[in-house]
Amino acid sequence: MQIWNFAPGPAALPAEVMRQAREEFLDWNQGGTSVMEVSHRSKAFLRVAQEAEADLRALLGIPADYHVLFLQGGASAQFAFVPLNLTVPGERVDYVNTGHWSRKAIEAAGRLCRVQLAADAGGAYTSVPRQADWAPSEGARYLHYTSNETIGGVQFHAVPEAHGVPLVADMSSDILSRPLEVARFGLIYAGAQKNIGPAGLTIVIVQRELLRGARPETPAVFDYAKVAAEGSMLNTPPTFAWYLAGLVFKWLKRQGGLAAMEAANRLKAETLYAAIDGSDGFYRNSVEPGARSWMNVTFTLRDTALDGAFLEAAEAAGLRSLKGHRVLGGMRASLYNSMPLAGVQALTGFMREFARRRG
Numbered sequence: 155m156q157i158w159n160f161a162p163g164p165a166a167l168p169a170e171v172m173r174q175a176r177e178e179f180l181d182w183n184q185g186g187t188s189v190m191e192v193s194h195r196s197k198a199f200l201r202v203a204q205e206a207e208a209d210l211r212a213l214l215g216i217p218a219d220y221h222v223l224f225l226q227g228g229a230s231a232q233f234a235f236v237p238l239n240l241t242v243p244g245e246r247v248d249y250v251n252t253g254h255w256s257r258k259a260i261e262a263a264g265r266l267c268r269v270q271l272a273a274d275a276g277g278a279y280t281s282v283p284r285q286a287d288w289a290p291s292e293g294a295r296y297l298h299y300t301s302n303e304t305i306g307g308v309q310f311h312a313v314p315e316a317h318g319v320p321l322v323a324d325m326s327s328d329i330l331s332r333p334l335e336v337a338r339f340g341l342i343y344a345g346a347q348k349n350i351g352p353a354g355l356t357i358v359i360v361q362r363e364l365l366r367g368a369r370p371e372t373p374a375v376f377d378y379a380k381v382a383a384e385g386s387m388l389n390t391p392p393t394f395a396w397y398l399a400g401l402v403f404k405w406l407k408r409q410g411g412l413a414a415m416e417a418a419n420r421l422k423a424e425t426l427y428a429a430i431d432g433s434d435g436f437y438r439n440s441v442e443p444g445a446r447s448w449m450n451v452t453f454t455l456r457d458t459a460l461d462g463a464f465l466e467a468a469e470a471a472g473l474r475s476l477k478g479h480r481v482l483g484g485m486r487a488s489l490y491n492s493m494p495l496a497g498v499q500a501l502t503g504f505m506r507e508f509a510r511r512r513g
């Protein structure tokens with residue numbers, strides 16, 4: 155049976171990449187060992203590492219004055235290491251609150267500097283705050299936002315205007331899903347386990363001139379300038395995740411790059427939202443249309459007593475991991491780059507049939 159994996163992260167990786175990794179698993183680069191069994195400082199691995207960075211730079215058009223760092227610790231570690239690298243104690247920073255992951259970032263930063271809420275979607279978190287209503291603070295060191303709220307299914311579809319303040323974004327769940335003007339950002343970070351590769355790797359893209367020295371208590375392995383100086387090999391990096399991310403970047407290039415991803419992701423999201431909106435209220439998505447995520451589509455059933463039956467029947471039909479996050483309930487279908495339109499069509503076909511039988 156064809157299985158479609160709608161997991162929010164760790165998420166499905168492109169089938170083609172997984173097949174290649176399987177083929178190379180025991181004997182990589184004709185060396186008789188696995189890629190995860192060789193030194194990160196070996197010539198062969200260094201080539202992998204450098205190619206991955208070059209491919210990521212090409213895909214995103216990352217300007218030369220930006221470092222690309224391959225770190226560990228997940229996006230959650232960056233919630234603290236961004237302020238530790240970019241601020242001194244007592245400094246003011248602006249955050250935009252659009253839901254679960256913004257709040258986590260705000261909590262972590264609040265222990266290290268003076269956080270001001272430049273905007274707050276508040277309450278049910280079903281929209282992104284209109285930029286005209288933002289109140290940026292005077293002298294903020296940076297402005298932080300979460301480009302896609304993975305749990306709420308709320309996404310910014312345009313890069314906010316930061317008016318000269320360095321813009322910092324948690325792009326864990328929508329990086330590489332469409333073209334991006336990196337030059338508009340001071341720093342971008344993302345955990346790998348959605349659109350990049352396996353968990354264990356975290357990417358930080360940071361403008362060089364923003365790094366004026368991390369706070370002295372910052373561990374060297376999270377001091378961006380020190381890590382950059384060592385080519386992200388200040389200590390042993392997550393080599394297998396780095397290698398696999400490199401395969402994903404090459405796959406993305408073969409697909410036609412981020413413009414092709416954008417077209418595909420738009421079509422997939424439109425297909426699923428159309429099925430929800432066209433269900434006569436059997437399914438419902440409560441996010442404002444302009445802020446509906448292309449990556450994580452949340453929906454509820456009119457009759458929540460049917461949730462269990464829906465999930466069970468979906469599983470039986472090969473549609474996996476549709477249960478919504480425990481804090482929100484309902485359903486969530488994650489449609490990252492590796493999910494083809496056929497998977498979304500299988501889901502919408504199933505949803506129509508389920509509604510017809512149980513509606």
Ligand SMILES: Cc1ncc(COP(=O)(O)O)c(C=O)c1O
Nearest residue numbers: 228229230231255304326327345
């Ligand atoms: C937008 C966003 N930020 C941060 C995180 C936390 O990432 P990690 O588990 O890699 O620390 C997640 C995880 O799902 C996320 O979706």
